[in-house]
Amino acid sequence: MFKDVENRMDKSIAALKSELATIRTGRANAALLDHVRVSYYGSEVPISQVGNISIPEPRMLMITPWEKTIMADLEKAILKSDLGLTPTSDGEVVRIVLPELTEDRRKDLVKQVKASGEKAKVSVRNIRRDANDGVKKQVKDEGLPEDESKRLQDRIQKITDQFITEVDKVIEHKESEILTV
Known part of the structure; x- marks a missing residue:
């Protein structure tokens, strides 16, 4: 049960990191x-599937398409993006x-990062709620003793606290990346 909770929370952290990777820093x-x-x-495909993306300089991206015929579509897609x-x-x-x-x-990007962090925290807390509901169901259906239920819920809370701290660290790191000039 705890492995499942940790795996689901890990996925929330991974999703947060993936989302933050698309937020531009300097x-x-x-x-x-x-x-x-x-x-x-x-069909609509990610840029990484039509060419090679490289970083020749700290503030430059270079895309080398595998087919030269896609150049115009590539430029249009980047211009249309947000x-x-x-x-x-x-x-x-x-x-x-x-x-x-x-x-x-x-400052706007930092706000965006904090909003993403809050979504991740909500996700982690929802996983905690689901796990606690599972424990309460065991008490009701299977006759799990109350003290065992309390012990399990305390362990779930410790795991949750650990992952909330991890979310905070990820957010803090991204904020410092953005604010570094």
Whole structure:
């Protein structure tokens, strides 16, 4: 039972980290383009499936498509995304220069990070609630002793506290990344 709770909470942390990877900091990161989709032979696919993404400089992303015919679609997809980035193409590669973040933009990104952290905490707490409900069901249906139920719920709470602390660490790390000029 505890393994299941820990696995589900681990997945919440992984989802948070994945979501935070798409939030832009002052440095280039290939994960920034993870949610951008390109029209490729009639279907929408992630950019990573149509070309190679590299980081030649700290504030530049470079995409080398496997087929030159997709260049226009690649640029359109990046322009349409919510990233606010402008790609440039030389016929061979697409370059994206990340502009320096303004102070206001950094504050907005920190708010976005905190909101993502709160969603992760809610997810972890929902998992705790489900586990506690399972323990209460065992008390009712299987005659689990009350002191055993209390012990199990205390253990579930300790696991929850551990994962909430982990969420806080992840959020704190991302905030420091964003605020570092």
